[in-house]
Amino acid sequence: MTVNEALDHAERIITERGVGALTVAEIARAMGMRPPSLYKYFSSLHGVYDELFARGNKRLVSHVDDATQSYQPGLDRLLESTRAIMRWSILNPGLASLLFWRPIPGFQPRAETHAIAETMVQRSRADLSVAAQKGSLAPNADSDEVFRLFTAISAGLCSQQLANEPQATYETGLFTSLTDEALDMFVQRYAPSPS
Amino acid sequence: MTVNEALDHAERIITERGVGALTVAEIARAMGMRPPSLYKYFSSLHGVYDELFARGNKRLVSHVDDATQSYQPGLDRLLESTRAIMRWSILNPGLASLLFWRPIPGFQPRAETHAIAETMVQRSRADLSVAAQKGSLAPNADSDEVFRLFTAISAGLCSQQLANEPQATYETGLFTSLTDEALDMFVQRYAPSPS
DNA sequence: GTCTATATGTTGATAGAC
DNA sequence: GTCTATCAACATATAGAC
Structure with a gap:
């Protein structure tokens, strides 16, 4: 087409x-x-951005689905989803910055487009709940605040990588190579008490 | 003028x-x-961006200096510098996104301009070393990798705040209000062993 | 339906008059 | 120093050929 x-x-x-x-x-x-x-x-250049936004969202969701197909809801899927999002973002820096930042003045994706990614976010939020309920994390980890902190950590590594060393790979990047260390820091922080 | x-x-x-x-x-x-x-x-629109970049850098350095004047080198100054950078960024979202992201295609600040901020970064890097040497953090915290992780955490909170809830204040923002929790997570992660 | 031709208004930028 | 005049490239829009 x-x-x-x-x-x-x-x-x-x-x-x-x-x-x-x-x-x-x-x-x-x-x-x-x-x-x-x-x-x-x-309809306009903004319309092109809107289609790109929708396309990026769909591709990202597919990529995360593929990477986490064998996983059950819970902590492991939450962590692997994050790695998948970061790998995809490094491979698709243009689409990723369109999705995660607001780089175009006046451009706001349609609400319907926004909803595509929302399901993925909600699944990760649910994984956090399951992780807390299963005892993989402490009960107080099941909160929107902790979830925002979690997303901010990976978003920080990702945006720093794209801004400062955009040509690197996920594995070798100065920032993305710290992902597992960062995820472990998060998991240890909200580990269940050994009582 | x-x-x-x-x-x-x-x-x-x-x-x-x-x-x-x-x-x-x-x-x-x-x-x-x-x-x-x-x-x-x-000389050009890029020249205007360059002057804005230099101005933003100088203002940010002044703001951080003011906020940390009574501090000695070490962990406390590192943490307070980070809070100061984040507060300033929320108050100056335009300049901050120019400084920390690459939002303008083809625009690269002059090397001389870049050096202004580099001194501030190096001071924070030195604060991390001092913190490790003084025993505020574990010895292995004194590394460029840990420093990059530290900066990525605050950059993540900041960029998520500016992208998703730009009108909020530092104190009430959905992301920036998690700063102390995030800093504590980092400090606990690299706390000296109780041996 | 798909494209070309054409037009308007705005942009970054340069040359030169006053 | 500030202006007018001018240019090429841009987003956007409409009319109309095929």
């Missing part, structure tokens, strides 16, 4: 040159079209 | 509408000028 071709080019552009470097004219050039022709497929 | 007036307007614009919303024409409008006139003061 032509729309998907255009999105492929758009994705390549933001990956190579940054989210803010995307223009309608640039996509049109890559497709051998005139810029106005693209307005039959997208 | 006219340059500083222009930078005041530029700073207001990126604070109100985001780093990517800054244009030469917008600054000129705010000053009652025509856009070409501004090119007597700045």
Whole structure:
């Protein structure tokens, strides 16, 4: 489909040159079209960003699903989901920064688009609850505050990696290579008391 | 000075509408000028970003210095510097995102500008060493890896706060209010063994 | 339906008049 | 110092060929 071709080019552009470097004219050039022709497929440049946002969300959810298929709800799935999100973000820096930051002035994804990722977030939130109920973590770990802290830790490693050493891999990156240490720090912090 | 007036307007614009919303024409409008006139003061729009970057760095360093003046090198100063950086970032979201992320395609601050902030980072790195030597932290905490993990934690809380709830204060923010919990988690993780 | 041609308004930037 | 004039590239929009 032509729309998907255009999105492929758009994705390549933001990956190579940054989210803010995307223009309608640039996509049109890559497709051998005139810029106005693209307005039959997208309502505006913001519309392209919206489709990219939706595409990124779906791809990320698929990637996390694949990585955690053999897992049961609980702590292990929570941790592996996080690793999967970080690996995907390093491999897709353009889409990742569109998903996790607000790099485009005035761009807000449609609420419906936002909901795609929300299910994944809620599953991780539920994994945290299960972990606390199973005794993998302390009972007080089952809270929105602890969950926000957990997400902020991985988001911090990820954004620092993308900002400071964007060409590195997940395994070798100065920040992403600290992921397991950070996850262990979190798990130890909220470990159940040995009473 | 006219340059500083222009930078005041530029700073207001990126604070109100985001780093990517800054244009030469917008600054000129705010000053009652025509856009070409501004090119007597700045070599380009990237030049404006460069001055904003330098200004943000100087202000942040001053703010951290003020907040830690009564502290000796060591763990307490490291923690209070971090709180100061986060408070300043929430109060100056435009400048902060310019300093800590790479939101402008193609914009890289001059090396000289970058060096201003480097002294502050090095001081915090030294505080981590002192903390380990004094026994406030374990000896193995004195490493670049642990320091990167430390900075990533606060950067994560900060960027999540700015991206998801930008209008909140440091004290009440859903993420920044977790700062002391996160710092304590870090300190406990690298606490000296009770041997 | 899909595209081209064309038009408007805005942007970053330069040259040169006053 | 500030302006006008000017340019190329941009987002956006509409009219109309095929």
